Amino acid sequence: MKPESMQADLIAALQDQGLRITKARKALVLEIESRSGTFTAEEISESLPEVGRATVFRTLKVLVDGGTICRVNTPLGAPIYTRARVEHHHHTYCVNCADVQEIRLSNVELMLEPLGREVKGQIVGHSVDLFIICDRCVDAVSQA
C-alpha cells in the first residue's frame, strides 16, 4: 500500500468526473489524504496558502459532488468535511467540543425502511446524526 495508492482513488474520482488534474487539485487531494480525521475548508486553505481560497471551495464542492468526501453541516460555524471512507455513514457531533466523528451504525438503513411508509414522497437519502458529549468532554465536565 504505497502512499500513491492511497490518493489514487481521489485522483481517479476527479478524472471520472472529466476534470483536469491540476497542481492545485493535486495539492488539495494530498492535503486531504494527510489528514486523518475531519477538516474544514478554512484549515485546508490555511495549509495551502499557494492555492487560492476560491479554488479550495471550488474543489471541495467538486469532491463532494463526486462523493469522495462528505460535508456535515454543524449547528454552529462552518461545515466539516470527512473522507467518505465507507459507502454511507453517519456522524456524532459533540455539543461541547464540536468534534465530529464518522461512525457506521450497523442497522440504521434497516430500521429506516419501515419509516418510509410514514412519509409522503420518495425518500432519496437520510441524515442520522447523533449529538453527544464525547468521552473527553464527559471527563472534563465531571471534574469541573
Added chain:
Amino acid sequence: MKPESMQADLIAALQDQGLRITKARKALVLEIESRSGTFTAEEISESLPEVGRATVFRTLKVLVDGGTICRVNTPLGAPIYTRARVEHHHHTYCVNCADVQEIRLSNVELMLEPLGREVKGQIVGHSVDLFIICDRCVDAVSQA
C-alpha cells in the same frame, strides 16, 4: 380556542425564560403564529419592517433556545424555522423544492436506543432527517 390562547404558550415561554414582553417580541410571536408552515428569518424580517433585523435574529435564537421553535439547517441557503408543535420530531427536506415538513416518526426514538451501544460518549440528542422528493416534485419531474 381563542386566537389569544394560540400564542399564550409562546409568550409564556418567553416569560419562563425571564424575558421581558416587548413590542418587538409580541409582533414576532404574532407573526410566527400567523404562519402555518415553515419560515425563514428573512421572511419574518420582511413582514416586520418596524422590527430591526438584529432583533429578529436575537428573538429567533431566544425562541429556539427556549424550545418553542425549531431551526433546521438546510444544505443550501438559510436555515428554516418551524413551530415546535410536538415534543420532538423530525423533518423531511425535499431536495428539489427545498420544502421542509415537520414529521413525527413513530419509532425513531425506539430504534435509536440500540444504536447508543455502538457510540462512545453520552448521547444528548439526535437529528434524523429524511431527504425526499416530495409528491408535488415527483409529479413535476415525471411530466418533464
Added chain:
DNA sequence: CTCATTGCAAATGGTTTGCATTGGG
C-alpha cells in the same frame, strides 16, 4: 492551441456586534 481552471479581489448572504437610545417592570 484552446478552453478548463486558477488567483485575485470584490461582492454576497446570513448573521452578529457595538453602542447610544428606549421602554418594560
Added chain:
DNA sequence: CCCAATGCAAACCATTTGCAATGAG
C-alpha cells in the same frame, strides 16, 4: 428609575462570482 432590549450601522464570516491570466491536454 434601572437595566434589559432595541434599532441602526458597521463588522463579520463563510462562501461565491467576475474576470483576466495561466496551464493542462
